[in-house]
Amino acid sequence: MTPGDEHVHYLRLANGIDLAVLPTGRRSVTAIEMRFLGGYAYERPDRLGVAHILAETMTKGTQRRDGRALNDAFDEIGTSYAVSAARETFVISCVCLPEFVAQAVELLAEMINEPSFPGEACEVAVELARQSLAALEDDPLELAKKCLCQQAYSPPLNRHVYGEPATVERIGREDVVEHWRTYLKPDRLLVSVAGAVDPSAVADLFERLFPATGLNDPVVNASLPLSFPLGFRPGQSHRQKDLEQEQIGVCFPGASAVDEDEAVERVIIGLLSGGMSSRLWQSIREKQGLVYWVGAWFDRPRTGGMIHLGSSCTPQNLEATSEMLLKEVNRLADDVTESEVQRAISGILASAQTHGDVTRAKATRIVNDLFYLGRPIPLEEKLSRIRAVTIGDVRQYLRRHPREQLSIVTVGPRCLKDFR
C-alpha cells in the first residue's frame, strides 16, 4: 500500500456538518477530530480569553451529569478526549477503540449540546486562567511567541489563547454561554474520523446526534465571519527579562494554505530546518555552537501565512545568532543546491509514510484539509505537488517573498541593537 492509497468519504450532512471519514481497515484505535469555527479570534475584544474558559468549563458537566460523572463516562469506555481553544477553531479531539465509537460520539454530543456550565467551574476557570497568564512569565519561549504574534499579526489574529488579565477578570458564566451558543453549532463544525469504521454509520451518528433545530440560525450565521484577513506589521521590540538565555523570534509573510506556493514553502521550511543537514541547524548550531535549538516553521491562519524563525541563546551569542538566522534565509536564494532540495522533499515524503501509520495524524490531516481547503485532498495529490517542486521554484519563491520588512522580538537580559 502506498501513502496515497486511501479513500476519504466526504459528506455535507443535512445539519450542516462537514464530515470526512477515512476507513483504515486496521483494528487499532479510532481518532475523531472536531473543529468549530469559533476559536479565540472570534472573542469579543472586551472578553479575550473566553474561548479558553469555555474549553475548561464545557467538560465540567451536562444537563444529565456533573463533571465527574461525564468524565467517568468517557473513562468507562477508555476514551481519551481533549477540548481546547485554538486561534480560529474550537478543538475537540478524541481517541477510542473502534467498538466504542458510537458511545464516544454520543458522549461528545451530550457535552457539546447540553453543557451545564456550573457557576463554580466558571469561576475556577477564570482564576486558573489568571494564574496561567502569570505563569507565562516562567515560559520564555511561549512568552516570546505571544509578543511576536501581538506585534506582527493584525487583529484579531494577534491574540493569545489566555486573553489578557483585564479581559479575563470580566468573564462571567454568561459570556461563556454566549460564546458557546454563537459558535458551537453544527453548521460551523468540521469533523474527521479515521479508523476501522463504517462511513455511513458514522454519518448517521453525527446527523442524529447534532440536530440542526434550535442551534443553526441562518440569519445569525450569515453575519458571522468564517475567517479573518491576515495583515503583517513589521517592527522590532524587546522585552527585558532576567533569564539565562535570550529568546529570538522573527517573522515575515509567507504563503497561505491555498497559495500556489504552498508546496514550495514546505520545501523551503525543510531546507531551513527540516533535518540535521538543514541550513539553520548546520550553520548556527553544528558549525558554530551558538545555540541548542533553532528552527523555522510556518504558521497559517485560514487566509494567509507567516514564516517564523526562532532560537534561544546566551546573551553573548545574541548578535551572531540573530544575524545568521536571516542570512541563511537570504543565502538560500543564491546557493541552494539540487541535492538539498531533493533531501527536503524526501523528508516530507518519508514523514507522510512514517507518521501516516498513526491514526490520529491521519484524522488531523483530514480535518485541516476541511478547514483550509474546504474538502479532503487526496494525500497523493499533495505529495505530487511536493515532488514537483524544483530548485527554480525555490529561488522564485524567495524573490516573490521579500524580507526587507521583518517583525522581530527578543525576550531576555539584553536588547538587540540593530538586527540587520
Next chain:
Amino acid sequence: MAHTRFFQETLANGLIVAVEVMPETRSAACGFLVRAGSRDDPPRLAGMSHFLEHMCFKGNERLTSEDLNIGFDEIGADTNAQTSKDQTFYYSWARCEDLGRQIELLAELMRPSIPAGEFEIEKDVILEEIATYKDDLSALAYDSLYEELCPGHPISRPVLGYEETIRVMTPEDMRDYLGRKYAASNMILIITGNVDPAEVMGLARRYCGSWPSVINKGRDGHPPALRTGATGRIIDRFHQQAVAVAFPSVPTTHALDETAEAVAAILGGSNSRFFWNIHQKGLATRVSVIREEYADFGVIILVGLCEPENAERLLEAMRREAEQLTRDGPEPKEIRRVKNHRRTMLTSESEAPGYRLGQIADDIDYRGSPRTMEERLAEVDAVSADTIATYLRDYPIVGEGFVATIGPRMWLSAK
C-alpha cells in the same frame, strides 16, 4: 503467550538484535539502546553520557558528521537520541524500503571518533542546553529534587552535568568512556515495522558484527537510599513555585509495576483526584504524579506548580489525597477508569513502529524480552483493589517523604 512476530538473536560479540514485525505498517524504526546513562558518568565528569550522545553525530574515520546528516536526510529519516539516568537511546524512523541504509547510518553513529574541533564546538552547544534548562522551572525542580533525594549517589546528578564538569572534559576522557560503554555486549539493536527478520539479522551482522565486546560486569554500584526530609531553593525571577514530594516506588520489573501506574493515574492523571480536588479548586495550574522506574529502584513524585503563596496549601492537599487513597482505598470505578484508559493508550502507542520501538527497548533492557500487547493488557487487567492496597502498604505514599521546592519563596519550616 507466544510472540509470533518477535525475533531475537545475540550476535557473537554480544550485541542483542531484536525485531518485531508489524506487517500492517509502511515504515520501519530502528534504535540502538546503550546501557549507559548519567548514573554511569565518572563523578568528576558529570554529563559525559549526554555529551557523548551529541558527539556520536559528529562522525568517524569513514563518515563525517556532514555525511551522516546528509545520509539520514536523504532517506527522510526522523532521527534523534536521548540520554536518561541509565540509558542512551539512538533512534530513527523511515520508510521500510530504506531499512538497510537506516541500520548502516545508525551503526556508524555508534562508532564515533570524537574529533577535537567538533568536540569544542559541541561543548558550547551543551552549555547552551544547560542554560535553556536554567530557565525552565519544572526542569530545575526535577534536578534539584534528585540532587537532594539521594546525595552522593550517581543517580542524583543531572543528566546534562554541570557547567564546570562539561568545561573540563577532553576528547580523551570521552574516548575512554566510549570504549568502556559502547561495546557490543552493552548494547541492543531494536527494529520494528514492516521488515523481514532474516534481512535485519543479515544487516546487523554486516554493520555491527565486528564491533568489540567486553566482559559485561554490569553496572557498578548499588541502588540509592532515598532520604526523607526537605530542600528548598529561592530563585526569585520565577513567578510560580514548584512543589514536589517523593517516595520510594517499585523498580521497573516489579510485579506491582502496573499497579503503581494505576495509583499514579488515580491520584494524578486526567480526571483524577488531584485534578478535581486540587487543580479544579484553583490551587495549582498543574498538578500530577510522576513515576520514575529503574532496574534497581523506583520513585513516585507528587508534583505541582502554583502561585508562591499557595505552596503550603498545595503540599497539604497532595498529602491529603495520598492519605485518603491509602486509608480508604480506590473506588471500583476509579480502578475501571484508569485501566480502560491504559488499554487505549497502550493500543494507541503500539500502532506505529516509531512508538512501538520505545516500548520494546525498555522491555528488552530491563526484562530481557519484550512483552506482547496481549501480555501488557493482561497485566493491566490484573490490577485490583487488592494489588493497590498491597502497593500502598509496601510502598507508602504517606509520611514525610522528601519535599523539594523551587521558586521565589522559601516557605519550608527548616529555613
